[in-house]
Amino acid sequence: MISKTIKTLLGTAFLALTALAGTPNSVYAHGEKALEPFIRMRTIQWYDVQWTQNKLEINDEVVITGKFHVAKDWPRSVPRPEATYLNVSSPGPVFIRTERYLNGQPWVSSAALQLGGDYDFKIVLKARLPGNFHIHPFFNLQDAGAVMGPGHWIEVAGDPAAFANKVTTIDGEVIEMESYGFANGVFWHVLWIGLGTAWLLWWVRRPLFIPRYKMLKSGMEDSLITSLDKTFAIVIIVAVPVFVLGAYAVTDSRYPNTIPLQAASDQIDPLSPTVNDGTVRIKGIRTEYRVPNRSMNMVMRINNLSDQPLRIGEFATANLRFINPSAGLSAENSALDQGPVAQEGLKVDSGEPIQPGETRTVRLAAADGLWETEKLEGLFRDADSRLGALLFFYSATGERHIASISSAVIPKFD
């Protein structure tokens, strides 16, 4: 009875799993919320990320531009960014990356970043396959993982057979990357597999295991390897190396200017400071995360060293943006990138701008359910529960100043 029940349960579970596997649900995420909050907040701090278009034909190009600040309060448990790679999160090479720049400098390899440094980037992608793709710029950080930038949907239409990707070698040869060297590679593989198969068939055509075992054990070893077998073996042992070396020499003469794979790192200096450029100084006093309200409440001392009154317009961390509605930002400023935005998520205790030379203690509250949906509310459960963020200040003339924030976070559960 019990075994019948167990069998019924197992059968039901199997059917349920099979039905679940057959459900045509697509998965669109790239694990961008999987990394611990303190790494997403305090390593690469993205802002102003933009795409030139979101509908393309095959062979069209889309350009991603943006900026990022490398947090100075870099987590101790994350290796320093001595080898980094600005990548694109996409479902395989549905685009090819034709160009990439960091601070205006072409960037084809990996590079080190400086803590506290400011950078701008540009990536040019060329559409290769049709479909609707969610694309993120992101940083591979050696021994740390992938820190995602904001994502964006791009629709590509057209015939994939029309895709072309021509590259010119230094010798002036124009090659089509989609097919270059393929026929040659197949030729050599077929040739060697053919010769190997001939050798296998030479032996497999005769009775194999039981008869040969019996003959070997009964002292008939000489009958198992004939003189003709030995002749073939001698031909192989001479002809194969001669042929291999001959083909090597012919190939070498055909491509005399080959070089080894290139393994150098690119050397790219940060821009002159954009974040923490000296016009605004911030000292964090206390930061609490109120769990029931999903609200990050911050008290900080802000010193305006610029010559204009400044309002706090935006608080941004880990691609999450909280806009202060009373700052009167233009639509352009409040929707520059495609990251999740809480359009009225930032509250400042005083609506008065901070005057030039004034030092004021300010209370800020960045509150929205996005803390939870973006899986950042678990910061206080991290081993390194410190907040890292950017605070955007605006003058009446629209001038923008950015300062970084770094502070320990105290959770409040009631």
Place this chain on the structure above:
Amino acid sequence: MATSVFDLPPQPYTGEKARLTRAYDYLILVLALFLFIGAFHLHVALTVGDWDFWLDWKDRQWWPLVTPLMMITFPAAVQAVLWTHFRLPLGATLCMACLLIGTWITRIFAYHYWNYFPINMVLPATMMPSALVLDVILMLSNSLTVTSIFGGMSFALLFYPSNWPIFAQFYQPVEYGNSQLTVADVYGFQYIRAGIPEYLRIIERGTLRTYGQFATPLSAFCSALLCTLMYPLWWQLGKWFATTQYLKKI
């Protein structure tokens, strides 16, 4: 009566016995085919891995060092069984044929159709010439020692020249992004691999540059030396795992 080169030497079984033993041969061969396609392919994917997967990992130092060293393993073990008990000098060639079948299936279906990489970017290397020579050295010498030394060395030393006709054209220089790159490097830059950033490549690292730019011969001879040691090690593993106790009852 005229004889042909294809005539077989006298066999111990005739009639029904011969038919049954032949059926057994085919059964074992089919099983071996699938076993080696799966097991050897998995072994190479886990040990040689990216060096065999991608054009821009096939450097002149680590690729010719790691590939023969990791690919002589199964051939040695299978040779230990097939030669010791059956005097069949085809263990290495069989392994390589199975490996290439598995590899090509993977490159076409997993890398190209599933993940959209052009197949030329994921062309596998071949060790078929090395395997043929390894098999015939074992056959002609009938000696583990001789095969370890000369077979192991040949296996490694033939690797790079065997593959140069396939891959040389991908090492042509290209001016790209104000840098000198190989065509292979350009593939690595252009065709997006989210999980394999450039800095993960283990290429051109280490101290094998003692003789300036002649890194490949050094790597090849280093690999040859290691293969002479790896070969008997895996021969013993094959011997240890193999059994003919069921054959003795027949």
